[in-house]
Amino acid sequence: MKKLITLVVLAATLLTVTAVMAEEKEMNHAAKLAEMDGKAIFKNLCKSCHSEDSEAGEYTPMTLIMEQWDEFFQDTFAEAHKEAACPSDETKMITDVLTKDALKKVQKFCVDHAADSEQPMTCG
Ligand code: HEC
Known part of the structure; x- marks a missing residue:
């Protein structure tokens, strides 16, 4: 006992x-x-699936123009990534991992360095 x-x-x-x-x-x-700031989040989370030769297509801030980034974060992100697992924790979906605040920061980074911005950038 x-x-x-x-x-x-x-x-x-x-x-x-x-x-x-x-x-x-x-x-x-x-x-x-x-x-993390927007750039760090992009590097850590987005780049792992969207660098050169990635199956999901290469995306850097200057791939799109400002308006397209705004539209993407407003309308397309959740839908396009509903089956995307988080690169640093594959038990979770990327859409669950990114908080609203984190998403806002990445959006700002992408818009600030979009193709038609004053400082287009590829993020390394
Ligand atoms: C786990 C992998 C993964 C991660 C992480 C990821 N993506 Fe994606 N992304 C994809 C896949 C897969 C697609 C293609 C979906 C499709 O074919 O509809 C995609 C599509 C896209 C598209 C194109 C959407 C469209 O249909 O116009 C953009 C832009 C994009 N991702 C940006 C990002 C950004 C910004 C981040 C970081 C916040 C990110 N992705 C994180 C896998 C990922």
């Missing part, structure tokens, strides 16, 4: 620790995104 209780206690502890660790990982992810 005593053995059983010990086992149950052990199992419960293990579960709690795992849950806490998962929660921390989640928070780290969000905290990291909150610290």
